[in-house]
Amino acid sequence: xxxxxxxxxxxxxxxxxxxxxxxxxxxxxxxxxxxxxxxxxxxxxxxxxxxxxxxxxxxxxxxxxxxxxxxxxxxxxxxxxxxxxxxxxxxxxxxxxxxxxxxxxxxxxxxxxxxxxxxxxxxxxxxxxxxxxxxxxxxxxxxxxxxxxxxxxxxxxxxxxxxxxxxxxxxxxxxxxxxxxxxxxxxxxxxxxxxxxxxxxxxxxxxxxxxxxxxxxxxxxxxxxxxxxxxxxxxxxxxxxxxxxxxxxxxxxxxxxxxxxxxxxxxxxxxxxxxxxxxxxxxxxxxxxxxxxxxxxxxxxxxxxxxxxxxxxxxxxxxxxxxxxxxxxxxxxxxxxxxxxxxxxx
Amino acid sequence: xxxxxxxxxxxxxxxxxxxxxxxxxxxxxxxxxxxxxxxxxxxxxxxxxxxxxxxxxxxxxxxxxxxxxxxxxxxxxxxxxxxxxxxxxxxxxxxxxxxxxxxxxxxxxxxxxxxxxxxxxxxxxxxxxxxxxxxxxxxxxxxxxxxxxxxxxxxxxxxxxxxxxxxxxxxxxxxxxxxxxxxxxxxxxxxxxxxxxxxxxxxxxxxxxxxxxxxxxxxxxxxxxxxxxxxxxxxxxxxxxxxxxxxxxxxxxxxxxxxxxxxxxxxxxxxxxxxxxxxxxxxxxxxxxxxxxxxxxxxxxxxxxxxxxxxxxxxxxxxxxxxxxxxxxxxxxxxxxxxxxxxxxxxxxxxxxxxxxxxxxxxxxxxxxxxxxxxxxxxxxxxx
Numbered sequence: 001x002x003x004x005x006x007x008x009x010x011x012x013x014x015x016x017x018x019x020x021x022x023x024x025x026x027x028x029x030x031x032x033x034x035x036x037x038x039x040x041x042x043x044x045x046x047x048x049x050x051x052x053x054x055x056x057x058x059x060x061x062x063x064x065x066x067x068x069x070x071x072x073x074x075x076x077x078x079x080x081x082x083x084x085x086x087x088x089x090x091x092x093x094x095x096x097x098x099x100x101x102x103x104x105x106x107x108x109x110x111x112x113x114x115x116x117x118x119x120x121x122x123x124x125x126x127x128x129x130x131x132x133x134x135x136x137x138x139x140x141x142x143x144x145x146x147x148x149x150x151x152x153x154x155x156x157x158x159x160x161x162x163x164x165x166x167x168x169x170x171x172x173x174x175x176x177x178x179x180x181x182x183x184x185x186x187x188x189x190x191x192x193x194x195x196x197x198x199x200x201x202x203x204x205x206x207x208x209x210x211x212x213x214x215x216x217x218x219x220x221x222x223x224x225x226x227x228x229x230x231x232x233x234x235x236x237x238x239x240x241x242x243x244x245x246x247x248x249x250x251x252x253x254x255x256x257x258x259x260x261x262x263x264x265x266x267x268x269x270x271x272x273x274x275x276x277x278x279x280x281x282x283x284x285x286x287x288x289x290x291x292x293x294x295x296x297x298x299x300x301x302x303x304x305x306x307x308x309x310x311x312x313x314x315x316x317x318x319x320x321x322x323x324x325x326x327x328x329x330x331x332x333x334x335x336x337x338x339x340x341x342x343x344x345x346x
Numbered sequence: 347x348x349x350x351x352x353x354x355x356x357x358x359x360x361x362x363x364x365x366x367x368x369x370x371x372x373x374x375x376x377x378x379x380x381x382x383x384x385x386x387x388x389x390x391x392x393x394x395x396x397x398x399x400x401x402x403x404x405x406x407x408x409x410x411x412x413x414x415x416x417x418x419x420x421x422x423x424x425x426x427x428x429x430x431x432x433x434x435x436x437x438x439x440x441x442x443x444x445x446x447x448x449x450x451x452x453x454x455x456x457x458x459x460x461x462x463x464x465x466x467x468x469x470x471x472x473x474x475x476x477x478x479x480x481x482x483x484x485x486x487x488x489x490x491x492x493x494x495x496x497x498x499x500x501x502x503x504x505x506x507x508x509x510x511x512x513x514x515x516x517x518x519x520x521x522x523x524x525x526x527x528x529x530x531x532x533x534x535x536x537x538x539x540x541x542x543x544x545x546x547x548x549x550x551x552x553x554x555x556x557x558x559x560x561x562x563x564x565x566x567x568x569x570x571x572x573x574x575x576x577x578x579x580x581x582x583x584x585x586x587x588x589x590x591x592x593x594x595x596x597x598x599x600x601x602x603x604x605x606x607x608x609x610x611x612x613x614x615x616x617x618x619x620x621x622x623x624x625x626x627x628x629x630x631x632x633x634x635x636x637x638x639x640x641x642x643x644x645x646x647x648x649x650x651x652x653x654x655x656x657x658x659x660x661x662x663x664x665x666x667x668x669x670x671x672x673x674x675x676x677x678x679x680x681x682x683x684x685x686x687x688x689x690x691x692x693x694x695x696x697x698x699x700x701x702x703x704x705x706x707x708x709x710x711x712x713x714x715x716x717x718x719x720x721x722x723x724x725x726x727x728x729x730x
Contacts, residue, residue: 025511051510051511052511054511056538057534057537057538057541059530059534059537059538061500061530061531061534062500062531062534062535062537062538064500065497065499065500065501065503065504065531065534065535066500066501066503066504066507066535066538067504068500068501068504069450069500069501069502069503069504069505069506069507069508069518070504070505070507070508070511071504072448072483072484072489072501072504072505072508073448073504073505073508073509073512074508075508075511075512089530092494092497092531093497093500093531096494096497097494097497097501100478101490102695102696102697102698103478103695103696104478104479104490105478105479105482105483105490105695106477106478106479106694106695107694107695107698108479108481108482108483108484109483109484109489109490110698112698141696141704142696142697144697144701164698164699165698165699166697166698166699195701195702241703242701242702242703242704243703244702245702245703246702
């Protein structure tokens with residue numbers, strides 16, 4: 001057991017994978033000599049060499065497309081997209097090639113690739129550096145999508161993703177990179193499976209689902225709610241595709257209420273999907289309609305406005321109140337029409 | 347490199363191009379073969395008998411192509427992408443490849459695919475709509491055909507980067523068409539190939555059209571000039587001259603083996619048919635130019651040459667046609683009987699490992715089918 005930041009946990013996992021399997025190669029912009037713009041890959045090129053920790057030209061489609069070619073050669077590439085908003089030049093290679101090659105070849109060729117993407121906001125960054133593109137990928141059959149919320153999961157999920165014969169989009173909560181926790185680097189065998197959600201805190205009143213950067217925020221909201229005597233069960237989704245419906249639904253069947261929080265825009269987002277699933281599967285258990293606490297349906301805003309856009313503890317608490325029926329007409333998380341009809345003002 | 351001939355057809359095709367690059371040609375339209383110079387020396391082993399074999403391969407390819415169009419017209423294929431006119435480019439290049447060369451073809455490279463020992467019927471599985479793929483890429487050293495224009499060039503470069511990283515030899519070949527040269531991926535592929543000195547050959551079949559768009563819309567400079575800006579050696583060959591294509595491809599592969607890094611060949615040819623069977627080329631094709639290209643036919647010039655050498659070309663043509671007819675009959679029989687209606691295959695290969703959500707959908711759909719499939723009524727009226 002050691003105290004590690006989330007970034008160091010990822011670094012440790014990459015180091016472990018590079019050491020254990022010569023087929024693993026990591027590629028990206030500035031990841032070698034510089035150690036990555038967030039220093040996540042610090043020291044890896046010095047240790048493993050330029051042919052295994054590869055600085056690439058500045059071309060995201062080129063990075064992912066050549067990584068596809070490496071899989072034909074037997075490699076298991078781990079590519080880094082430097083920022084969430086830079087993944088779109090690689091979108092065709094990810095969606096039309098990486099995701100489909102196994103299906104295209106009737107399973108004769110697999111693409112065991114991990115695409116690491118630092119994602120999410122609240123770092124005071126310029127445009128294109130704070131986005132949450134997960135819905136594009138979880139809507140794409142053939143991909144798996146995971147997002148760790150803790151240093152332990154950052155380590156374990158990455159090693160599981162590298163070991164998988166399926167392509168995995170691995171979304172790193174970059175504003176949590178330098179937060180530390182106790183991490184066991186030798187306990188992978190005891191880790192939950194890659195597709196599993198975990199309950200982070202038990203509670204009987206509301207199920208609160210979050211992932212990635214909002215896991216910590218959700219825990220803070222749960223702690224505040226506890227002071228008011230409200231039991232919030234925080235489910236850390238971990239895997240966005242496939243989603244662990246069983247864990248979420250088991251919780252909702254006890255609490256009767258669902259709040260789902262993410263930074264990504266609301267429409268067509270993960271919260272919409274999860275709300276639909278919970279309504280389909282837990283309809284008779286629900287005491288209230290599912291509540292979404294999300295970013296607005298806007299392009300990611302300028303940094304000085306981002307605190308309004310990214311759900312924080314108080315907005316999640318507002319969502320919890322709404323799910324408990326305490327804030328009818330006021331809740332930010334209520335559908336707009338409802339808010340108007342009931343006279344609420346934002 | 348020595349350039350045996352520089353002809354004027356590039357000028358005719360690029361009216362705004364002031365200085366068309368020289369074009370390697372070893373066998374003229376009239377059937378005159380160049381036998382001197384290093385380009386010719388590279389194919390000195392191709393004697394009359396070997397040339398007759400290449401001719402037969404081109405005849406077979408043209409026959410497969412015609413059968414593909416016929417099968418589509420008869421409703422046996424959903425679509426077909428004809429390659430007639432491009433036989434010398436595909437067969438000439440394929441003749442140079444070794445088993446250790448991993449090929450990344452486009453959807454029109456039927457001759458390249460056939461050269462890897464893939465049965466034509468296997469190719470047609472996807473054109474019939476029975477599959478998206480067809481062969482084992484690792485057994486054939488042949489990626490599935492690429493439909494997203496230019497995407498495969500990055501895959502080829504990545505494979506070749508892998509050869510640099512693991513140091514175990516081998517090379518990759520990226521096939522692309524003139525339309526693909528405008529794609530970002532094809533340009534990024536050249537950046538990466540040059541940067542890592544990847545052992546990759548870009549083989550451009552410039553067949554003059556991207557569906558309806560003429561190559562002049564893609565480029566105002568000869569396409570052969572582009573790779574040089576990326577630091578990649580590039581040559582242009584008469585893509586209807588099977589010997590020139592073979593010579594240039596052998597040279598490129600030898601340079602790759604010698605560690606010279608990526609190579610690029612522009613094979614200038616002409617797509618005589620439609621883009622696909624869904625296309626109407628009369629809307630965009632210039633009849634006069636088409637007639638000019640007819641005279642550049644890759645098969646006719648081999649016939650003319652062998653005839654000048656005293657060969658019995660009628661007998662050769664008859665034998666080649668007989669072989670081609672046999673291949674066509676075999677593939678027709680295989681295609682007409684081909685069906686794929688196992689609904690489980692919808693779901694089988696999406697993931698390598700179990701996927702809880704998709705596994706649910708598969709189970710539910712199969713249950714639905716089982717519940718809704720009409721029961722068979724036997725002759726006696728009893729239900730089976």
